[in-house]
Amino acid sequence: MKDLIGIKDLSRQNIEEILNTAKAFKEVLNRDIKKVPTLRGKTAINLFFEPSTRTRTSFELAEKRLSLDVLNFSISMSSVVKGETLYDTLKTIEAYNVDYIVIRHSSSGAAKFVAENTTASVINAGDGINEHPTQALLDAFSILEVKGRIDGLKIAIVGDIIHSRVARSNLYLLSNFDTEIRFVGPPTLLPKDPPDNVKIFYDIKEGLKDVDVVMLLRIQLERQNAAFIPSLKEYFHVWGLKKDIFSYLKSDAIIMHPGPMNRGVEISTEVADSPRSIILRQVTNGIAIRMAVIYLLTPKEI
Amino acid sequence: MIIKIYNAYMIDPFTNKEGIVDIFIEDGVISKVQLKNKVKSLKTNSKSSSSIMEIEASGLYVFPGLIDMHTHLREPGYEYKETIRTGTLAAIRGGFTSVCCMANTNPVNDNPEVTYYILAKAKEEGSCDVYPIGAITKGLKGEELSEMVMLKEAGCVAFSDDGMPVMNPLIMRRALEYSKTIDAPIISHCEDLFLSENGVMNEGKLSFYLGLKGIPKASEEIMVSRDVILSKHFKAPIHIAHVSTKGSVEIIKKAKEEGVHVTAETCPHYFTLTEEAVASYNTNAKVNPPLRTEEDKEAIIEALKEDIIDVIASDHAPHHIDEKKVPFQEALNGISGVETAFALSLRLVHDGILNLRELIEKFTINPSRILKINKNGIKEGAEADLIVVDIEREWIVDKEKLVSLGKNTPFDGWRLKGKVLFAFKGKKTFDMRE
Numbered sequence: 001m002k003d004l005i006g007i008k009d010l011s012r013q014n015i016e017e018i019l020n021t022a023k024a025f026k027e028v029l030n031r032d033i034k035k036v037p038t039l040r041g042k043t044a045i046n047l048f049f050e051p052s053t054r055t056r057t058s059f060e061l062a063e064k065r066l067s068l069d070v071l072n073f074s075i076s077m078s079s080v081v082k083g084e085t086l087y088d089t090l091k092t093i094e095a096y097n098v099d100y101i102v103i104r105h106s107s108s109g110a111a112k113f114v115a116e117n118t119t120a121s122v123i124n125a126g127d128g129i130n131e132h133p134t135q136a137l138l139d140a141f142s143i144l145e146v147k148g149r150i151d152g153l154k155i156a157i158v159g160d161i162i163h164s165r166v167a168r169s170n171l172y173l174l175s176n177f178d179t180e181i182r183f184v185g186p187p188t189l190l191p192k193d194p195p196d197n198v199k200i201f202y203d204i205k206e207g208l209k210d211v212d213v214v215m216l217l218r219i220q221l222e223r224q225n226a227a228f229i230p231s232l233k234e235y236f237h238v239w240g241l242k243k244d245i246f247s248y249l250k251s252d253a254i255i256m257h258p259g260p261m262n263r264g265v266e267i268s269t270e271v272a273d274s275p276r277s278i279i280l281r282q283v284t285n286g287i288a289i290r291m292a293v294i295y296l297l298t299p300k301e302i
Numbered sequence: 303m304i305i306k307i308y309n310a311y312m313i314d315p316f317t318n319k320e321g322i323v324d325i326f327i328e329d330g331v332i333s334k335v336q337l338k339n340k341v342k343s344l345k346t347n348s349k350s351s352s353s354i355m356e357i358e359a360s361g362l363y364v365f366p367g368l369i370d371m372h373t374h375l376r377e378p379g380y381e382y383k384e385t386i387r388t389g390t391l392a393a394i395r396g397g398f399t400s401v402c403c404m405a406n407t408n409p410v411n412d413n414p415e416v417t418y419y420i421l422a423k424a425k426e427e428g429s430c431d432v433y434p435i436g437a438i439t440k441g442l443k444g445e446e447l448s449e450m451v452m453l454k455e456a457g458c459v460a461f462s463d464d465g466m467p468v469m470n471p472l473i474m475r476r477a478l479e480y481s482k483t484i485d486a487p488i489i490s491h492c493e494d495l496f497l498s499e500n501g502v503m504n505e506g507k508l509s510f511y512l513g514l515k516g517i518p519k520a521s522e523e524i525m526v527s528r529d530v531i532l533s534k535h536f537k538a539p540i541h542i543a544h545v546s547t548k549g550s551v552e553i554i555k556k557a558k559e560e561g562v563h564v565t566a567e568t569c570p571h572y573f574t575l576t577e578e579a580v581a582s583y584n585t586n587a588k589v590n591p592p593l594r595t596e597e598d599k600e601a602i603i604e605a606l607k608e609d610i611i612d613v614i615a616s617d618h619a620p621h622h623i624d625e626k627k628v629p630f631q632e633a634l635n636g637i638s639g640v641e642t643a644f645a646l647s648l649r650l651v652h653d654g655i656l657n658l659r660e661l662i663e664k665f666t667i668n669p670s671r672i673l674k675i676n677k678n679g680i681k682e683g684a685e686a687d688l689i690v691v692d693i694e695r696e697w698i699v700d701k702e703k704l705v706s707l708g709k710n711t712p713f714d715g716w717r718l719k720g721k722v723l724f725a726f727k728g729k730k731t732f733d734m735r736e
Contacts, residue, residue: 008511087627108502108513109583109630128631130513168513191510192518 062290136169159217310359316679330729367399372615379408412437414456462489478538492525548601570646585633620708638708648720
């Protein structure tokens with residue numbers, strides 16, 4: 001495989017290979033010396049057209065742990081402001097002879113476009129509302145660590161589904177396993193025509209009943225202005241995870257969030273900081289997953 | 303120059319004549335149209351010299367030159383996408399001897415100077431007749447009416463803010479009422495921009511799957527309803543451009559049954575493709591209104607059959623490759639379609655959905671009536687305006703070979719059946735046998 005554009009393109013076997021490889025890398029990350037010489041002499045560029053601290057840092061750390069030379073190319077210093085097209089930016093970068101391009105872009109399909117127009121290996125770090133495959137992989141890895149399996153689980157994804165690349169990537173990943181997938185949230189933020197294998201719940205209590213995993217999504221303030229929800233306050237009142245969930249959630253259910261969290265919007269402090277939350281574990285696992293993905297991709301021979 | 307076409311099968315909805323015919327054209331004027339009982343073969347095959355061209359056309363069809371009532375010629379202002387010269391030549395290759403060019407040029411065709419410019423350019427460099435469509439509102443802004451009477455006098459045959467729908471229903475009401483003074487139809491691109499938001503494809507399961515923002519069918523249907531209601535209450539004709547949904551068809555059907563003065567067009571891509579064409583993020587299939595679902599496609603085919611949809615137009619929307627070689631979300635809308643529209647539509651005949659006469663009406667007499675451009679058809683004494691077509695001839699669409707500067711076609715590589723071999727427009731003769 002040359003690129004990782006989306007979970008859509010992966011089989012269960014591909015996914016399991018990445019998860020297994022990540023397991024080995026996680027072991028490396030727990031060592032005293034956390035760096036392996038695997039990709040010494042190769043170069044990665046993090047091409048971020050959207051502001052991101054967490055994902056970019058996680059990729060950068062993963063790249064450095066693999067001994068890659070790392071370049072960061074972010075929006076503030078990019079040529080976009082000078083009117084250069086994505087195609088030209090890409091050709092310029094290609095002329096640097098880089099081996100890996102990690103791209104985040106606000107347009108859905110941007111990562112595919114980049115992959116089709118370069119010989120370097122491309123990793124999608126989020127394209128518009130389409131996919132964020134490494135997030136779904138690190139989520140799966142985290143579930144596997146805690147639950148020991150993915151098959152047989154009931155998983156609820158809660159919040160702004162329609163605008164979420166995290167939700168989509170998780171949906172495609174979990175659909176490769178024997179899972180029950182639920183979307184929970186206000187009707188305005190759920191798809192009008194949901195995928196066939198998804199159950200829709202407007203009621204949070206019903207939606208979280210019997211689930212093993214709760215995946216929260218970040219609610220953005222803009223959604224209030226565009227009339228998706230009346231206010232963040234009302235969202236929290238109805239769909240925010242507050243401590244009362246402990247009265248009806250399964251006792252071993254886990255709570256996940258891709259970050260950054262909005263305390264008091266989609267999650268309360270009591271829930272975020274509870275032992276059920278595996279949010280920080282997700283962050284740590286992100287590095288191992290990204291190392292695995294980079295490691296497994298083979299740049300195309302010229 | 304004398305042109306003699308022998309033994310062609312003519313279908314002419316204007317004169318209501320059909321049959322085997324010999325047609326002579328002298329200096330751009332039809333001098334003879336002789337219907338006959340059977341083919342009388344020439345001793346020789348087609349031949350031509352500097353003064354005479356003889357075409358043995360048995361097995362071929364002759365139709366009046368097709369009319370494309372929805373074309374973007376892009377000139378003035380966007381000559382890098384298309385010019386009047388290339389766009390009208392592309393039209394000829396597609397069988398169109400008349401095109402109506404939309405007003406979204408730069409400057410916008412909202413004042414007579416622009417209309418004069420387009421017509422002068424067309425006269426000088428054009429291959430076919432060009433009928434400009436004026437803007438409904440100044441600058442396509444949807445605020446003030448353009449000077450419709452003066453535009454009509456300058457040569458505009460209809461009015462449309464195509465692509466920039468008139469969102470304010472009061473302005474649309476005024477435009478419809480005012481248009482009665484000039485006897486020219488208002489053509490409406492039906493789209494509620496609030497509902498479309500920043501959508502880039504049809505909204506549904508596939509848009510969710512692809513992570514692309516959807517344009518709901520309601521966005522089109524609400525505006526079709528609005529415009530039909532305005533047309534009914536204020537008694538002015540309305541023409542609905544590029545119908546793409548089953549719901550729109552139903553609204554138009556009901557309105558026609560009630561006697562509302564509504565006509566409608568669709569484009570080949572809406573009865574040939576579905577949203578699946580964008581599943582690979584193919585920007586050449588990105589068009590507005592977006593490609594819809596199988597159900598819509600079938601409803602449009604049925605509507606063509608039942609004459610709920612009167613016209614097939616290309617909505618030829620050429621773009622530069624740089625405007626399509628970008629991520630899907632950022633690509634401009636439009637298909638370069640004037641060269642493939644007729645051949646794609648012939649599929650309806652080959653598939654037994656329409657007969658040839660029904661199809662030809664949607665390309666000739668129907669747009670001529672809606673636009674009131676008084677085409678004569680194929681008759682003695684009239685200017686030559688006809689095409690010779692081999693409806694069985696197969697050819698493969700090659701975007702690089704399109705005459706249009708716009709190579710943005712989702713039909714690249716398609717094998718189509720039906721080729722325009724000759725076009726005769728006045729003194730201009732186009733031999734496209736290859």
